[in-house]
Amino acid sequence: MSDTAKRAIPETGFLRLTDVLQFIPISRSTWWLWVANGKAPAPIKLGPKTTAWKAEEISAFIEELSNRGKL
Numbered sequence: 001m002s003d004t005a006k007r008a009i010p011e012t013g014f015l016r017l018t019d020v021l022q023f024i025p026i027s028r029s030t031w032w033l034w035v036a037n038g039k040a041p042a043p044i045k046l047g048p049k050t051t052a053w054k055a056e057e058i059s060a061f062i063e064e065l066s067n068r069g070k071l
Contacts, residue, residue, distance in 0.1 A: 009059050014044070014052035023062055 009015070009023060021031060034040035041057040 009062075010055045011059075013055045014046065015055050015058055016050075016052050020053055020058055023058070024065070 017028065017031065021028065024031070026034075031040060035042060041053055041061055043051045043053050046052050
């Protein structure tokens, strides 16, 4: 991942699915499969129709994928 893209992820806060998928080039269905299988971080429900992920967890997940050569 380039330094420019890495800087675009906030250090703290929450990311919605569309934000996450800007940094992890997979489909929505694959992302949800990874979440269900425990491969990707679990989401947090912010409201009845609002799901998000902690920015810190997504950054760590991207780093893990990069270290394994999967991204």
